[in-house]
Amino acid sequence: MAQIKIKRVYEDPEAKDGYRVLVDRLWPRGMKKEYLKYDVWEKDITPSPELRKWFHEDIAGHWEAFSDMYRKELETSEATRNFLASIKPYKTVTLLYASKEPVRNHARILQQFLEASLGQS
Numbered sequence: 045m046a047q048i049k050i051k052r053v054y055e056d057p058e059a060k061d062g063y064r065v066l067v068d069r070l071w072p073r074g075m076k077k078e079y080l081k082y083d084v085w086e087k088d089i090t091p092s093p094e095l096r097k098w099f100h101e102d103i104a105g106h107w108e109a110f111s112d113m114y115r116k117e118l119e120t121s122e123a124t125r126n127f128l129a130s131i132k133p134y135k136t137v138t139l140l141y142a143s144k145e146p147v148r149n150h151a152r153i154l155q156q157f158l159e160a161s162l163g164q165s
Contacts, residue, residue, distance in 0.1 A: 045162045046131050049138045050151045057081040062136025067151055069096065072142035082140055088123035091150050099150075107148045114150055118157050128161055 053072045057064065064082045069090040072080070091099065091114050099110040118124045131137045141151035
């Protein structure tokens with residue numbers, strides 16, 4: 045089973061990051077494409093644009109509902125199933141996100157979802 049880690053895109057890459065996956069729908073602000081070291085950009089496993097916009101209106105107030113709604117999106121997404129299959133060969137997968145918020149961000153929810161899904165397979 046792959047170890048799933050999360051890391052801000054602005055942190056330096058490390059060999060122990062393994063397979064690096066950008067998990068933001070929008071390109072990280074202030075980051076030049078040639079400077080970001082990533083293996084794949086998975087826009088389709090990020091929150092839908094509508095959900096993302098709604099969440100950012102009130103991050104703290106919408107966190108619990110956002111978590112539930114995003115998990116439901118992940119559960120019904122073919123892109124998520126395909127992504128799970130694609131990461132099985134890797135020992136370590138690092139999800140890269142841009143948010144300044146270390147706790148209330150979609151990468152943490154995605155990490156938990158992937159760990160639970162990989163543990164069941």
